[in-house]
Amino acid sequence: MSQELTYQDVAEHNTKKDLYVVIHDTIYDATKFVDEHPGGEEVLLDVGGQDATEAFEDVGHSDEARETLEQLKVGVLKRKPGDPKPKAPTPGSIAPAAQTGAAGMGVGLYALVLIGGLVAFGAYQYMQQQQAAAGQA
Numbered sequence: 001m002s003q004e005l006t007y008q009d010v011a012e013h014n015t016k017k018d019l020y021v022v023i024h025d026t027i028y029d030a031t032k033f034v035d036e037h038p039g040g041e042e043v044l045l046d047v048g049g050q051d052a053t054e055a056f057e058d059v060g061h062s063d064e065a066r067e068t069l070e071q072l073k074v075g076v077l078k079r080k081p082g083d084p085k086p087k088a089p090t091p092g093s094i095a096p097a098a099q100t101g102a103a104g105m106g107v108g109l110y111a112l113v114l115i116g117g118l119v120a121f122g123a124y125q126y127m128q129q130q131q132a133a134a135g136q137a
């Protein structure tokens with residue numbers, strides 16, 4: 001069974017007894033699955049009637065989870081002008097972005113360690129001087 005539904009249509013299915021989620025512009029009926037979800041029903045109810053792509057992908061679901069998803073498919077999303085943009089980054093775009101982020105963090109961390117080292121060295125020098133001065137007095 002495959003039908004075209006708009007965001008408005010999907011938004012009506014947002015209760016535990018009637019639960020649709022949108023993942024990658026495909027609509028899934030999670031009503032029967034909600035009690036079985038290893039990640040708990042709460043997270044599914046949170047995204048009921050909405051675009052759950054980001055939440056779903058953030059968790060890094062297994063291929064098995066994706067197969068389960070396939071069985072829950074009820075239709076495809078029909079976007080209308082003014083609808084929320086797809087939340088999903090296109091496959092592949094996540095990794096480079098994450099890598100850049102990680103690299104940026106790495107440089108920041110490196111700088112922090114370097115600055116920490118310099119400050120510690122400065123403090124050590126200062127203490128040595130103080131001690132030397134105290135010894136002279």
Ligand code: HEM
Nearest residue numbers: 030038039043044047052055056059061062064065068069
């Ligand atoms: C209908 C859509 C979904 C299906 C079919 C599904 C399926 C599954 C399956 C089979 C697992 C077991 C681990 C794995 O195989 O990856 C799982 C785990 C999990 N799911 Fe989902 N999931 C769905 C949506 C979501 C959403 C929207 C969230 C939101 C955050 C979510 C959060 C989680 C979490 C946190 C776990 C890990 C649980 C644990 O390891 O303790 N899932 N899901």
